[in-house]
Amino acid sequence: MRACTSAASFACLLAVFLGAPLGAPLGALAAPPTEQPAFSWTGVTVGLDVGYAWAQASGHDCNWARTICPAYSTGADGIVGGAYAAFNWQVDHIVLGIEGDIEGSAVAGTSTFSTPSASYLFGHAVDQSWQASLRARLGYAFDRTLVYVTGGVAYADVFNDVWRLGKSFHSYSETRPGWTVGAGVEQALSDHFTARLEYRYTGFDSSENSVGTNSTLLQDLNQQAVRMGIGYKF
Incomplete structure (x- = not known):
């Protein structure tokens, strides 16, 4: 191989350093970087989530004639967590999807209230044991970062207990339907693993239930909830 002289060009010195032939074209000294394919959100994702929820149960405890209806308002909060599954379809930067989840819930709370005709306090307790939703998602993908909104139907198992003088007066459990909307951001940590942070508001349908034999x-x-999730994308 011919040695570089003092008048050799910088390309000559670089060629010697890289071990390339002196006669090789300058463009052959360094190949252009290979462009990585853009990440696609299309596919099925399953995952686990955990979060914290705040709920408010409010209404009236009415006598049988509904002439006396003292108001009550019970705040509740607790941990929620479970599993979710989603199918996403990406067109350019737009991501369309459908998702379902089911969670166990420790959201619970109690309150007290009084009636005009009684000198003692009544009490109310509310407790959610599980909840679920089926939602659509609409997002915009910045390559591996997905910002989205979501909305659909929701369900929850709600337990209510009305008590007076420290003892349960009447209790019942029911599955309440409702609706839910929210927004979140999801990040692809690799080609298969994703992480997300999501906020949702859920409003359940109003309910009316007989309490004992003489009141309703x-x-x-x-409910409001913030969740974190880890998913696996197939």
């Missing part, structure tokens, strides 16, 4: 409990229930 009217109730509205809503």
Whole structure:
């Protein structure tokens, strides 16, 4: 191989350093970097999530004639967590999807209230044991980062207990339907693993249930929740 002279060009010195032939074209000294394919969100993702929820149960405890209806408002909070599954379809930067989840819930709370005709306190307790949803998702993908909104139907098992003088007066459990909306961000950690952070508001349908033999409990229930999740994309 011919040695570089003092008048040799920088390309000559670089060629010697890299071990390339001196006669090789300058463009052959360094190959252009290979462009990595863009990440696609299309596919099925399953995962686990955990979060914290705040709920508010409010309404009236009415007598049989509904002439006396003292109001109550019970705050509840607790951990929620479970599993989810989603199918996403990406077109350019737009990601469309459908997702379902089911969670165990430790959201619970109690409150006290009084009636005009009684000198003692009544009490109310609310407890959610599980909840689920089926939702659509609409997102915008910045390669491996997905920002999305979501909304659909929701269900929860809700337990109510009305008590007075420290003893349970009447209790019942029911599955409450409702609706849920929210937004979140999901990040692809690799080609298969994703992580997400999501906020959702859920409003359940109003309910009306007989309490004992002479009163009716009217109730509205809503919930806010923040969740984190880890998923595997197939």
